[in-house]
Amino acid sequence: MAFFEGNKMTAGYGDGPDIISSCSINVDRGEIVAILGPNGAGKSTAMKAMLGLLNLKSGSVNIDGKDISKFSPHDRIKQGISFVPQTRNVFAELTVRENLEVGAFLREDDINKVIEEIYELFPILKEKKSQVVGQLSGGQRQQVALGRALMIKPSVLMLDEPTAGVSPIVMDELFQHILKVKETNVAIIMVEQNAKQALSISDRGYVLVTGENKFEGSGKELLNDPEVRRSFLGA
C-alpha cells in the first residue's frame, strides 16, 4: 500500500457528468509521480478529488493507511497535503514573505525557521521578499507558489502544471527545485504538459484519457512505450 492513494475514484462537478471514472493514482514518500494526458482529460479534476474539492461518487482516498474520503479539504490540508493549483496559485497582492506566512497559516510554532529554509531552497525569494508577488516574473511566481505550499512541511505535495508558461531554462530550474523537495521525503504528484521532461525526473507516471487510467509505469517505461510516444510525446 502506498503512502497517499486515490483508489478507483469516480467524480464530477455538481450534478454534471462524471469527469473521472474509476481513476487510481498513488504515490509514496520520496517519490515523484507524473500525471499526463491531453487537455480536458481530467488531470486537474483527479487532483481536486484527492484534495476533497469535489465529492467522490465512488472510490476512496487514503493517506498513511487512513481513509480520508469523508474529510473536508481543510481537514485534509491538516493531514499534511499541500496543493498548488494550476491557475491563480499565488496571492498576487501580497508580498513574497506574506505569501509564505499565509502558507504557514495552520502552523502554531515559530515560522521564521521554515521561512529561512524556503529562502535557502529558493534564493530568489529571499532577494524579493518584500516585493508584491504580482510584480514578479512567471518563473519567480511559480517558486512563490511552491514555497507557499511547502510552508506547512507537507507529506504530500500536489502540483498542477508547475512549469506552465515558463521558458525551458526556467522549467529545468523548477524541476531541479522539485527534485530537491523530493529529497526531503515528500510524496509529490504533478500534472505536466511537458511530458518528456516531466517523465525524466519522475519515478512513475500515469496517462489519463477521458478520466480513466490509460497507461502507467515507471518514467523510463512510459518514455520508451511506442504507443505512449506516438500519442502523447509527439515522437
Next chain:
Amino acid sequence: MELTNAIILLLNYTILPALTYGSQLALGAIFVTLIYGILRFANFATGDMMSFGTMFAVLLTYYFQSIGISFGVLPTALLTIPFAIFMMIFYMLTIDKFVFSYYRVKKSPPVQLAMVSVGVMFVTQAIIRIIIGPFDRRFLDGEKFILKATEFKEMTGLSEGLTIKSTQVLTIFITIVVVSIMFWFLNKTKTGTSMRAYSDNEDLALLSGIDPKRVVLITWVIAGILATIGGILYGLDKSYRPFVYFNNMLPIFAAAIVGGIGNPFGAFLGGYVIAFAEIFLTYAYKKFFAYLLPEALEPNSMVQLLSTDYKFAISFSILVLVLLFRPSGIFEGKKI
C-alpha cells in the same frame, strides 16, 4: 497681519471643518471598502448601519444623563461607544447570518448581494424609526469648545477669530487612533494578513487552511467598530438625524471609490479628498479676498463657486469623473 487673518479665516471655516468631516467620511469609506474587498459587495446599508450604531449611543447617553453619569468635560457619548459597538456588531452578525450568508454560500453575483443590501437598508431604516423616530437629536454634552473665537482674538490680537470645537479635536484624534490600530492589525498581524489573503484569492486562502467563517466574522467586527465610531463622531459634531446618515452614503461611497474600491488606505485618504472638495468649493471666499486685496479690488459677490445646496453634486461629480477616468481610484496602494 492681513495675511495671518486670511489664513486663520480659512483654517476656521474650511480646513478644520474639512479635516473633521473628512475623518467621519474616512471611517465610513473604510467600512464600505472592507465589505467590498472581503465580502465582495457594495453595501448600500452603510449609512443606515452607521445610524443604527449611533442610535444606541444617543439612547444610552440620555439614560446616563438621567441617572447622573457624566464624563466630565468630555461628551458622555464616548462612554457609550463600547456598548453601541457591541449592539452594532450583534446586529450586523444577525443580518449576516440570516440574510447575507445565504447568498454568499450560493455564490450569488455581487450585484445580487448589493440589491439584498438595499433591502437590509430599508429594514434598518424602519427599525431605527420604530426605536428612536426620525427626528433631529443632539446628544453632545461636556465642554463644547476648546478654544473660543473671543479667547483667540484676545490671545493673539487678530481681528479674525479661531474656534476649535471639542468635537473637531475628538473626531480627528479618535479617527487617527482607530485607523492606525486597524492598519496595524491588517498589515502586521497573522489574522490581518489572512484577511488580505482571503480578499486577494479566496480559493488559495482556503487551500492554505484559512477559515472563511472567521474571516467574515472579523470583517463584521471591524466594520461594526468603524461604522459606530464614525456615526457617533458625526452625530456629536453635527447632530443625530437618521435621514442625514442615509444621505451621507453618497460622499462615503465617493470617498471609497476615489481611493480605489477595496483599498482601505485609499478610502481613508478619499474621505479627506471628498470633504475638502465639498467645503472648498462651497465656501464663500469674499472675506478671504477682502483681507488680501486692496480695497479697490475687493469683490462685491460672495465668491462662492457653488451654493452649499450643491454639496452632494460635488461628491457625485467626483464619483463620476473617477469612474470615467481612473476607475481603479486615484491612489496607488494595496488592496485589502
